Amino acid sequence: MSRQIMSVVGGKETASTATYDSTNPARPAEVVARVGLTDAATFAAACRTAAEAQREWAKVPAPVRGRVIASIGRLVEANAEALARLVTEEIGKPYAEALGEVREIVDTCDFFLGEGRRLYGQTVPSEMPDKNLFTFRNPVGVAAVITAGNFPVAVPSWYLVPALLCGNAVVWKPAEYAAASAHAMFQLFAAAGLPDGVLNVVFAEGAETFAGLERALGEGTVHKVGFTGSSEVGRRVGELTGRHLQSACLELGGKNPMVIMPDADLDLAAEGALFSGFGTAGQRCTSLGTAIVHESVHEAFVERLVRALASATIGDPAGDVLAGPLLDRKFADRYEEYLTWIQPHHTVVSGPVGRITKDNPRGGFDGGEGLYYHPVVVDGVRPGDRLFMEETFGPIVGVTTFRTLDEAVELANLPGYGLSSSIYTGDARSAFRFREGVSAGMVSVNNSTSGAEAHLPFGGNGRSGNGSRQSGMWVLDQFTRWQAMNWDHSGRLQKAQMDVAEI
Ligand code: UN1
16 A cells, blocks of 8 residues: 555644545556545644744744754755655656755755844844844744645745744645655654644645634634645635735746747757746746747747657656656646637647547657646737636647737736746847846746746746745745834933934
């Protein structure tokens, strides 16, 4: 039998009310883990446990918390291959990418372990003599972190590592279909010396999670919500959190544009489009959505992209492939629905469409029982088409054309998302004009839309999020709250705004 995994609250496994089988999308009959799911009451109880543990954790000096983060990084590094293999097995991510994902946890730990010795506050001049002003960063309390399964370990670490370093406790609800990877990561974190209750992992279905979160927010045991997932669910998380006067850090979908200027290196652009459009089977939130190509190079670019795609390998994610299967049945079903959009009036220029099967193979590959799909390039997508406007979360790239850079920027912003974006050009002026005009939180120049490094601010605007940023020092503002202090040693009551010193 496969692994059995359970929620862990306060260092103890908790009883489950239902089970879920997390399967291998390359061989869906293979159960990777039987996951015990809990209910809303357990989620709320986990938040109470976390709130209690947090009080002690906040008293641990930040440099000591930094040392725990250092141990987490070392443990993850020492177990990187095993964790990456599990990610590959559970969500079908090609092994090299899975290893890169694990590497991203280590990078995040490397960055934040030193922050334990900084977490700077400030000294600020006062309007009045003999008075000192200071600022301090205080932990927020308990963070409820709800994450997707396409990056089952790296993206959660962007929340967990800084939240813990800043002196918060965490209740983490990972995606069920990536539960084994999450649980393995949780165990490494716990083994690094975190006191019980400071980090808790709860497996629960969406409705139970929402109900549990609502209860916990009402009880005052959650002070920050971190959410990575769809724009639709993110909106509900934001509403719920806002109703309780708490804030959420929302990392949502993307319809990421790549603008290809007339002076672009087209081979490089096609390589970038191949990687960000079809790598991870198009299931990154930073995946390429639409290539917006100058009309003078449109044909040459499409020809290169289609050629590059034809020689790319799709297959067993344990091997050296561009992409494996889709993450899970739920995503495959949704993607099939998206595929129906393109049937009536679009031009597929890449070959067959749909699931790779014996009757619909890709070269010599018939996909077996796996959730493998043909990668698709659709040319002639028009602004306003569903394929132009909506995130598909699958291996499909649309292509459209433009005449002027202003028009390209307008097209890039039209879907209303604003996560990642890219421009291929040899001209610095075009690159900067694009940067200025695009609504995305991240801009690549002569690089693909995906593959952000772990110490730059990561996040989006509009339908991609509420402007919060993860990663790097910017995330400290999510997991700490500023406290202002003034200390008057004049020996008299000095009144701000009224007793301002005159020259
Ligand atoms: C995501 O898909 O949720 O920039 C995150 C990238 C990765 C992270 C993607 N480092 O593509």
